[in-house]
Amino acid sequence: MLLLYLLRRLVQAIPTLLGVAILMFLFVRALPGDPARLYAGLDATPAEVTAVRERFGLDRSLPAQFGLYLGSLARGELGRSFRSDRPITELLERHFRATLTLSLIAIALAMIVGVGLGVIAAVRRGSLTDLGVTIGSILGISAPSFFVGILLIYVFAVQWRLFPVAGSLTWSGMVLPAVTLAAGAIGTVARFTRSSLLEVMGEDFVRTARAKGIHPRTVLRKHVLKNALIPVITITGLQFGFLLSGAVIVETVFNFPGLGWLLIQSIEARDYPVIQALMLVFSVQFVLINLLADVLYAAVDPRISYG
Amino acid sequence: MKRLIPPILIALATTLALGMASAQTARVAQALAHTSLAPGQATGLADASVMRTMFEGLVGFDLDFDVVPELATEWTISDDATELVFQLREGVVFHDGTALDAAAVVAYLDWMMDADNPIGARGRGTLGGLSEWEATGPMELTLRLAAPNGAFIFNLALANAYIASPAALEGDVPRNPVGTGPFRFGEWRDGEYVVVERFDGYWGDSATVDAIRFMVVNNAATRVAMLEAGEIDWAEDVPPALVDSVDADPELEVQVTRSTFARTFQMNTQRPPFDDVRVRQALNYAVDKEQLALVVFRGFATVMTSAMPAPVFGHTPVGPYPYDPERAIELLTEAGYGPGGETLSFGVMTFTGSEYETAGTVLQQMFSDVGVRMTLNPTERGALVEQIFQPLETTTFEAGLVGAASATGDAARTLEISFARSSWPPAANNWSFFEDAAFEDLLAAGAATGDPAERETIYAQALGILHEMAPWVFLYSPDNIAGQRSGVTGIAYYPNKQIDARRIALP
Numbered sequence: 001m002l003l004l005y006l007l008r009r010l011v012q013a014i015p016t017l018l019g020v021a022i023l024m025f026l027f028v029r030a031l032p033g034d035p036a037r038l039y040a041g042l043d044a045t046p047a048e049v050t051a052v053r054e055r056f057g058l059d060r061s062l063p064a065q066f067g068l069y070l071g072s073l074a075r076g077e078l079g080r081s082f083r084s085d086r087p088i089t090e091l092l093e094r095h096f097r098a099t100l101t102l103s104l105i106a107i108a109l110a111m112i113v114g115v116g117l118g119v120i121a122a123v124r125r126g127s128l129t130d131l132g133v134t135i136g137s138i139l140g141i142s143a144p145s146f147f148v149g150i151l152l153i154y155v156f157a158v159q160w161r162l163f164p165v166a167g168s169l170t171w172s173g174m175v176l177p178a179v180t181l182a183a184g185a186i187g188t189v190a191r192f193t194r195s196s197l198l199e200v201m202g203e204d205f206v207r208t209a210r211a212k213g214i215h216p217r218t219v220l221r222k223h224v225l226k227n228a229l230i231p232v233i234t235i236t237g238l239q240f241g242f243l244l245s246g247a248v249i250v251e252t253v254f255n256f257p258g259l260g261w262l263l264i265q266s267i268e269a270r271d272y273p274v275i276q277a278l279m280l281v282f283s284v285q286f287v288l289i290n291l292l293a294d295v296l297y298a299a300v301d302p303r304i305s306y307g
Numbered sequence: 308m309k310r311l312i313p314p315i316l317i318a319l320a321t322t323l324a325l326g327m328a329s330a331q332t333a334r335v336a337q338a339l340a341h342t343s344l345a346p347g348q349a350t351g352l353a354d355a356s357v358m359r360t361m362f363e364g365l366v367g368f369d370l371d372f373d374v375v376p377e378l379a380t381e382w383t384i385s386d387d388a389t390e391l392v393f394q395l396r397e398g399v400v401f402h403d404g405t406a407l408d409a410a411a412v413v414a415y416l417d418w419m420m421d422a423d424n425p426i427g428a429r430g431r432g433t434l435g436g437l438s439e440w441e442a443t444g445p446m447e448l449t450l451r452l453a454a455p456n457g458a459f460i461f462n463l464a465l466a467n468a469y470i471a472s473p474a475a476l477e478g479d480v481p482r483n484p485v486g487t488g489p490f491r492f493g494e495w496r497d498g499e500y501v502v503v504e505r506f507d508g509y510w511g512d513s514a515t516v517d518a519i520r521f522m523v524v525n526n527a528a529t530r531v532a533m534l535e536a537g538e539i540d541w542a543e544d545v546p547p548a549l550v551d552s553v554d555a556d557p558e559l560e561v562q563v564t565r566s567t568f569a570r571t572f573q574m575n576t577q578r579p580p581f582d583d584v585r586v587r588q589a590l591n592y593a594v595d596k597e598q599l600a601l602v603v604f605r606g607f608a609t610v611m612t613s614a615m616p617a618p619v620f621g622h623t624p625v626g627p628y629p630y631d632p633e634r635a636i637e638l639l640t641e642a643g644y645g646p647g648g649e650t651l652s653f654g655v656m657t658f659t660g661s662e663y664e665t666a667g668t669v670l671q672q673m674f675s676d677v678g679v680r681m682t683l684n685p686t687e688r689g690a691l692v693e694q695i696f697q698p699l700e701t702t703t704f705e706a707g708l709v710g711a712a713s714a715t716g717d718a719a720r721t722l723e724i725s726f727a728r729s730s731w732p733p734a735a736n737n738w739s740f741f742e743d744a745a746f747e748d749l750l751a752a753g754a755a756t757g758d759p760a761e762r763e764t765i766y767a768q769a770l771g772i773l774h775e776m777a778p779w780v781f782l783y784s785p786d787n788i789a790g791q792r793s794g795v796t797g798i799a800y801y802p803n804k805q806i807d808a809r810r811i812a813l814p
Contacts (some may be wrong), residue, residue, distance in 0.1 A: 042692065045435065091497065153532050165529060253529060
């Protein structure tokens, strides 16, 4: 049943993605700015600009270009980058791996730290600790990531030299970008954990368990957490989607070679094929994440079923 | 057995430590990503800077942008500037072992100059006018030009004219650079870094470091933070606003040098109100350039004394226009603007970003002091480039606050690309649609001779005409600013912002 549902949802996504492909094709070409001129340089001779335009296939008519684009998509090819002349699949693979790794670490951080803080705040409800966690969470959610990033760079990389400024696919190189990326998610998860925990702690079965004389810590672990964490998992899944696509700024600040970083570079160079491919990837991500969220909702609430 | 282990460990650790200490890698941060390392194809400064460590030209530049011998030890230029004869350096080998001789250079040029070779397009643009290349001896190369060009020797010093091994022209040429320079190609991770390694067979003084890692770091603040954290040895393009924070760090220093870049206010000389030379001169008098440079670049800019920055060959000071608002008002009144006439008002196109927008705002103020109303239209780079390349018939261009650069370091191309009739958009960068018969004659005369002294006299006259006719408000030339760890030597910008890192040495 679930399999059939997933299959149907995936088939339904095809027209959406096709629409995105068409829109993006038109959109990048509607952007003012001639890629051939930008690539050849302002001081290039007209002959050089023409040569570049021919090489990129930009001398062809718009419908012809679109036909070629769709044709290669149907064959599963994304073409080559204007700027670097590399196959786009190769670029995507490398940069996607970077962004995915970073997001996975960030989400793990968000889960561990966020749930931990949320539990502490809920248990010590009304205390100074609770207030501190609340303030910290709100700061984490609302501080823009370029600010958090630069702050972390200044303290941990420039002053204390614990971690490198420039992000990279090494353990030490991922700490600062991952923490920056996770800051908002930690806040959200902590807030969510706290309120969900408090809600469950007021339930009758918790009171009963306590009345039976079970140690409060055991009650918390066995009865409260188990029930309270289900919605937290859902919200974390959704956060993951935001992390994957929200890494653009973090990646620029830390010079971390992920998808967002690639997108910025490609837009500046008007690298049409790469922009198109990235937009497709982002769209696929969103479709998948939405699907995942729907499945997770159903898992949490048995009343929802895959119709 | 047990007692043997510690000595072995110590020996191992020592070897490792020594190995690490002796394998010295210099780390250089660049602002832009690399596109190609084939001299005939590469377009950007990022490419040219990396290629500089691996390649040599027949001739090259020194840091003052004067032409110096590289693969050729000496050369002669015929009086009519159509034939150049080079004596090649003995004992030079390419990184692949191919020996450098006249036949090798000819073979490389055969490949690059072939009109059907897409990887040579940029090189053919640089060497435009080259019609014949011939080995007139085992180590003698003769180049012939279709038309006289006294500045051709400058083109030969540019990165796009570097000579690559004729044995490495198949396969992925842009990613397999083989030259004669002190470093050979190591590794390239697209968009991230390029590593070059010392070439032990180099004919000249061997490089002092084992390798150089050219890293791409787009964000200027990140580059400075990496310097402060000791992650890099040299960073290009430090914005004036960040100079103080580099200066404040005792372990760092800034490197400030003159550039061949200019910032100018360009006026469409074919359309009112700027078809009147008095209006153009008036605006030149109305601008306090020193003040502007101080506000926009914190003083890291030099007021232009001619239409070209000072490091360009052929520059002679003919200006600047003094700051004289009263003279400006006088000229404007003569042209029919101001009290009793209409208010001079127009729109100016400029790039987005703090430098241009700040300059625009200050200019607006200075112009309003003489009764001129200017509207500022900041436009994203790609969009602006598209608009200023429109031909006269369709252009909406009134005035632009833009940059200009000398690609070659010589007056011939620098003046031609910005002021010749043949360079009107869309052909090239004469965005002010300037046209002047006497100036065109001087350009032709300058190209027709190879004699440096004669050329300087000719271009001085040409610059005089430009000063008088004032198609631009001549502003300033921003300095090239780099940051480095104190004690790093042997790396610097050429005035055109190409990095020469061949002699880099770490403290």
